[in-house]
Amino acid sequence: MEELKQRILKDGIVLNNSVIKVDKFLNHQLDITLLDNIGSEFYHHFMDQEITKILTIEASGIAVATLTALYFNVPVVFARKSESITHPEDKYSADVYSFTHEKQFNIFVSREYLKPGDKILVIDDFLANGQALLGMARIVHEAGATLVGAGIVIEKSFQDGGKLVRDAGINVFSLARIKNMSDSGITFL
Numbered sequence: 001m002e003e004l005k006q007r008i009l010k011d012g013i014v015l016n017n018s019v020i021k022v023d024k025f026l027n028h029q030l031d032i033t034l035l036d037n038i039g040s041e042f043y044h045h046f047m048d049q050e051i052t053k054i055l056t057i058e059a060s061g062i063a064v065a066t067l068t069a070l071y072f073n074v075p076v077v078f079a080r081k082s083e084s085i086t087h088p089e090d091k092y093s094a095d096v097y098s099f100t101h102e103k104q105f106n107i108f109v110s111r112e113y114l115k116p117g118d119k120i121l122v123i124d125d126f127l128a129n130g131q132a133l134l135g136m137a138r139i140v141h142e143a144g145a146t147l148v149g150a151g152i153v154i155e156k157s158f159q160d161g162g163k164l165v166r167d168a169g170i171n172v173f174s175l176a177r178i179k180n181m182s183d184s185g186i187t188f189l
Ligand code: G4P
Pocket: 018, 019, 020, 021, 022, 027, 057, 058, 059, 060, 061, 097, 098, 099, 100, 101, 125, 126, 127, 128, 129, 130, 131, 132, 133, 156, 161
């Protein structure tokens, strides 16, 4: 998505060779017009798939998932994160290891909000190591729902997640795929 790539080049701050800060439009301040256009891109890609729900993960996925859901006219469910090891019976849950935070999270969704027969589109802001997406895929599977695909705003293609999730059979559609980045610039696939 050209508009997004240009915005990353303009406002993205490369913190080191593996982390990019996009607080100006995606992770802290939200550019709603850009997010609306992103929602439209996801809609046009997945519009024929009879999506019944959008699933994301708190916190940064929620805004982009919400604007996307307006196009599909379906609810957004966001997986919640807890560090608790208690898994109440009425929740689907998955353990997710974050390489960035070097920490294990438990993510969960109430059974009330995912049902067999649901056709789920996962939306998230970043695809890095793929663990969050794989965790959400496990939750969808546990619910007996169908994971139609995943719409990702920024994929860091130099990290392992993209290959991992595609090898797992997930239909991933990323709007900007960063090939590499450094102080001297960002290149896209
Ligand atoms: P993974 O989900 O793909 O395995 O990635 P990882 O655990 O490494 O990512 C941990 C968190 O860091 C995620 O947010 C992810 O969105 C974010 N992240 C990963 N790479 C980048 C990056 O280069 N730039 C920025 N800005 N974020 C990145 P989170 O911990 O769930 O936090 P949040 O959603 O509450 O913001």
